[in-house]
Amino acid sequence: MPNLFKQGGVAAILFGSLALAGCQSTGPYQPDVAWAGTKDAVVLMTAPEFQNTPSRHVVFTDIWQREEYALFQGGGAQAEIIYAASNERDTVALNSYLTVERMVNTWNIARNNTVTWGQSGRVGAPLGAYFYQRFRLADTNRNCFGFITEWDQRTDDPYLRSTKILFGYYCARAGDATAKAEIAGLLDNVWIRGITARFDARFTPVAPSGPGSGRAGATLFAQAGSRNTGNAAFPFNLAEYFNDADGSVDRPTGG
Numbered sequence: 001m002p003n004l005f006k007q008g009g010v011a012a013i014l015f016g017s018l019a020l021a022g023c024q025s026t027g028p029y030q031p032d033v034a035w036a037g038t039k040d041a042v043v044l045m046t047a048p049e050f051q052n053t054p055s056r057h058v059v060f061t062d063i064w065q066r067e068e069y070a071l072f073q074g075g076g077a078q079a080e081i082i083y084a085a086s087n088e089r090d091t092v093a094l095n096s097y098l099t100v101e102r103m104v105n106t107w108n109i110a111r112n113n114t115v116t117w118g119q120s121g122r123v124g125a126p127l128g129a130y131f132y133q134r135f136r137l138a139d140t141n142r143n144c145f146g147f148i149t150e151w152d153q154r155t156d157d158p159y160l161r162s163t164k165i166l167f168g169y170y171c172a173r174a175g176d177a178t179a180k181a182e183i184a185g186l187l188d189n190v191w192i193r194g195i196t197a198r199f200d201a202r203f204t205p206v207a208p209s210g211p212g213s214g215r216a217g218a219t220l221f222a223q224a225g226s227r228n229t230g231n232a233a234f235p236f237n238l239a240e241y242f243n244d245a246d247g248s249v250d251r252p253t254g255g
Contacts, residue, residue, distance in 0.1 A: 031062035033219045033235070037207035043068050043083050043166075044191040049075035049173075054206040058222040060235035064092050067235045069222040070205075076173030080107060080229065083166045083192065086239045093154045093161035095240040100133040103167050104146035109228040110169075113137040118145075121180065125187040126196040127151065127166060132183055137171065143178050144171035147187060157242045165238070166190070 034040075041057035053074035060067040067084040086092040100120065104110050118134030132147040146169040150162035170186055172178050178186075207213070212221070224230045 031060065031235075033058060033060050033215050033222070035059075035207040035213060035218045035221075036068065037205055041068065041070070041205045042193040042195075043070040043081050044189075044193065045070070045072045045079055045081065045186075046189045046191065047072075047077070047079075047170075047186055049077045050079070054204050056221070057205045057207075058218045058234075060237075062239075063087065064090075064239035064241070065094075065237070067237075069231065069234050070168075071225065071229055076176075077171060078109070078228070079168060079170040079186075080109075080231065081166060081168035081190070082231065082234065082236065084164070084236065084238055086163045088163060091154075091156065091242050092239050093157045093159070093163055093242055094150070094165050094238040095161060096150070096165055096236075096238050098148055098165070098167060100131055100146045100148055100167075103148055104133070104135060104169055106231050106233045107169060108224065108226075108230045108232065109137070109144075109171065110135070111232075112227050113139045121183075123180070123184040123187060125149070125184070125190065127187075127190065127192065130187050132187075134178075135169075141174045142171045143176065144169055145178060145183055147183075154242075159242070161240075161242075166192070 036057040036059045040059060043057065045055070050072045051074070053072075056071045058069045065084060065086050067082065070081045070083070072079040072081075084094060086094050101117065104115070114137065116136045116138055118136065120131070120133040122129055122131050128149050128151050130147045130149045132145050134143070134145045136143055146167070148165070148167035150165040152163040153160045154163055208217070222230055222234045223232050
């Protein structure tokens with residue numbers, strides 16, 4: 001599958017992802033997309049506005065990586081996050097070349113509204129240093145910011161790429177401003193179970209049952225849940241094998 005941030009575009013990724021959702025085989029080497037409930041979801045955003053609304057999570061997995069999409073809504077605010085981790089048992093790293101602005105432009109909420117860009121900066125948080133950039137949705141009078149952090153570099157990778165990356169955005173309720181201190185506070189409330197939070201942390205995401213509960217429904221929700229939710233580039237499929245001897249990059253056949 002093409003890497004959005006290295007070549008190709010959103011439309012190509014969307015086509016490939018829909019093809020993925022249509023696969024019938026889910027053998028040990030086949031990619032899979034599924035809803036994630038309490039046992040499987042790991043991304044938390046414990047901001048007060050989200051405490052009374054269960055989050056929704058979709059997970060993509062293959063032999064190289066795990067990628068989780070999460071949607072948080074409540075009190076008129078909204079956040080969407082993607083967390084990707086490569087398979088640490090092999091020589092795999094994440095090849096993203098992400099910038100905050102480029103990443104924000106992949107989300108439907110930015111693609112379907114008029115975006116004006118604001119100040120960028122950097123803040124610390126439990127997961128490490130985040131780069132962020134403010135933006136405003138003029139159509140709906142919402143103040144937002146995009147954010148990205150990555151960590152756990154592979155020291156045996158000639159390019160010292162990371163094995164974990166988390167990125168997304170937060171949009172406040174229409175008309176509300178977001179000060180820098182609030183940005184830092186909101187990012188302090190982003191957690192990964194098993195890394196910065198206990199795996200048994202209280203967590204009640206919703207995994208639907210009935211129509212839409214299968215792979216196709218999960219993929220559609222993560223890519224295009226509504227006009228203002230989802231990311232057509234999901235899954236981003238960022239994992240790449242590397243050769244620690246000469247630095248060459250190659251993907252396995254999976255067979």
